[in-house]
Amino acid sequence: MGLFSALTSVLTSSSKSISSTGNTDPNLESRFFGLSNFGNTCYCNSVIQALFHCKDFRNSLIDTLAAETKSLPTTPLSPFEQEKAFTSHFNDSQPNLRGIKEQNDEEKSLFYALRDLFIKLRAQKKQTGYLQPKKLILSIKQKNEIFQNSAQHDAHELLNFVLNTIDEEMKEKSCVKELFKGTLANETRCCNCETITRREEDFIDLSLEIEQNVSISNCMAKFSAKELLAGKNKFFCDVCQSYQEAEKRMLIKNLPKIQIIQLKRFKYVERVQRLIKLSHRVAFPFEIQFNNTTLDCEHRFKNYSLFAVVVHIGSGMAQGHYVTLIRHEDKWICFDDDRVIVTNDQYVEHVFGQAIDGQTSISETGYILFYERIEE
Numbered sequence: 252m253g254l255f256s257a258l259t260s261v262l263t264s265s266s267k268s269i270s271s272t273g274n275t276d277p278n279l280e281s282r283f284f285g286l287s288n289f290g291n292t293c294y295c296n297s298v299i300q301a302l303f304h305c306k307d308f309r310n311s312l313i314d315t316l317a318a319e320t321k322s323l324p325t326t327p328l329s330p331f332e333q334e335k336a337f338t339s340h341f342n343d344s345q346p347n348l349r350g351i352k353e354q355n356d357e358e359k360s361l362f363y364a365l366r367d368l369f370i371k372l373r374a375q376k377k378q379t380g381y382l383q384p385k386k387l388i389l390s391i392k393q394k395n396e397i398f399q400n401s402a403q404h405d406a407h408e409l410l411n412f413v414l415n416t417i418d419e420e421m422k423e424k425s426c427v428k429e430l431f432k433g434t435l436a437n438e439t440r441c442c443n444c445e446t447i448t449r450r451e452e453d454f455i456d457l458s459l460e461i462e463q464n465v466s467i468s469n470c471m472a473k474f475s476a477k478e479l480l481a482g483k484n485k486f487f488c489d490v491c492q493s494y495q496e497a498e499k500r501m502l503i504k505n506l507p508k509i510q511i512i513q514l515k516r517f518k519y520v521e522r523v524q525r526l527i528k529l530s531h532r533v534a535f536p537f538e539i540q541f542n543n544t545t546l547d548c549e550h551r552f553k554n555y556s557l558f559a560v561v562v563h564i565g566s567g568m569a570q571g572h573y574v575t576l577i578r579h580e581d582k583w584i585c586f587d588d589d590r591v592i593v594t595n596d597q598y599v600e601h602v603f604g605q606a607i608d609g610q611t612s613i614s615e616t617g618y619i620l621f622y623e624r625i626e627e
């Protein structure tokens with residue numbers, strides 16, 4: 252509860268909770284629902300909230316016809332039967348993952364579980380409240396043994412697992428690549444013959460090394476900085492037919508529509524033989540231009556807008572708590588499991604991190620950033 256109150260104290264100074272009076276709001280985008288925690292499942296809730304508030308992803312998942320996906324039952328259930336099957340599993344009122352026995356292929360599918368939750372979140376008539384994402388949590392735990400124990404896990408690892416699994420399950424109907432996939436160009440220039448060798452690879456997010464008091468632009472520049480391959484790291488040049496010194500750099504060829512950035516805040520330190528958290532201050536602007544790209548890239552110098560931030564609270568990966576900040580008009584909404592709190596730009600700037608290391612043992616820091624391309 253210590254972490255929880257630390258967050259509350261920051262938020263309550265300049266913000267207020269959304270009242271749960273049950274007002275019906277005609278505007279879908281201004282309804283905010285939290286998600287129950289089933290014991291250290293905030294790493295799931297934070298990722299689900301960020302994905303739900305990625306409108307293109309949410310709509311694409313909901314609109315995809317069940318009959319066109321993998322894991323298809325031989326006779327598709329009618330909407331009534333689906334609802335009946337769903338409620339029969341979740342008619343107990345306590346947050347509890349036990350009591351669920353047999354499942355068909357559809358129910359085992361992560362795509363169906365996430366889609367069902369998105370449909371339920373979107374169908375809510377009240378302005379705020381919370382739902383129990385039981386079926387989805389169960390599906391995640393069934394599909395990946397990494398997440399089966401009740402320990403805290405890495406939200407970034409879960410995000411990658413969810414997107415990759417959804418992509419596999421939706422097959423050709425998948426929106427994952429269309430929205431999140433970018434291309435990196437790994438270029439190596441031989442210092443002897445100047446030949447440039449290029450190898451391309453896809454990414455669905457970028458993991459950036461961080462330092463104290465930097466901005467995302469600094470981190471991106473460092474990501475694409477030239478690195479000299481020399482000594483025992485020399486590069487075998489096909490033209491020279493020998494090992495040569497070379498310059499290597501990683502450039503972005505295609506920027507995705509949704510640019511996800513992980514700040515590498517957990518670093519393994521040999522001396523203490525564990526992951527330590529870097530609470531460094533890393534400023535991430537609300538609008539940004541990504542431009543360290545190849546000359547032949549598509550969408551060069553496109554502008555992006557920040558719409559979601561998964562925040563890690565705590566001193567380490569295993570002890571921490573996660574919440575998600577979602578931009579809504581000129582405010583930010585903080586999703587802290589089943590609690591939904593209105594906050595503001597100042598709190599987002601607070602989670603840039605600590606400008607002086609070791610100020611407090613419990614830091615609240617932006618960990619995964621979601622930027623959307625601004626269509627002009």
Ligand SMILES: [Zn+2]
Pocket residue numbers: 441442443444445446488489490491492495
């Ligand atoms: Zn060469």
